[in-house]
Amino acid sequence: MGSLLLFLLVALCIWMMLDMHGGHAAAGSTLGAGTDPVCGMTVEAGQGYARMYSGRLYRFCSRRCLERFDDDPQRYIGGPQGDSQPGGAP
Ligand SMILES: [Zn+2]
Structure with missing residues (x-):
């Protein structure tokens, strides 16, 4: 059970990182x-x-x-x- 919770936390972390990266890329392409x-x-x-x-x-x-x-x-x-x-x- 503990490992499943850890997996969900890691997955959430990766998802947030990807989301931030996507927003940054969109802004960068507009500026650059x-x-x-x-x-x-x-x-x-x-x-x-x-x-x-x-x-x-x-x-x-x-x-x-x-x-x-x-x-x-x-x-x-x-x-x-x-x-x-x-x-x-x-
Ligand atoms: Zn040209």
Whole structure:
């Protein structure tokens, strides 16, 4: 009987840890995620590429998007989003 109670306590502990971890992960993804200014994709923290530019951190889904941003940063952060040239594969 004693071991069953101990098991339930351990199970409750693990469940609480998992619950805390889940909440933390959800908050972290919201804080760390960024929008790729080149293609508009949402890039999770720790994924893709990142670049500091004029005091802000920009995230990119791929190296290709990063290179396009490096080529002309003002084009992607200066003007309104939604370029007339999609220039991307479907
Ligand atoms: Zn991209």
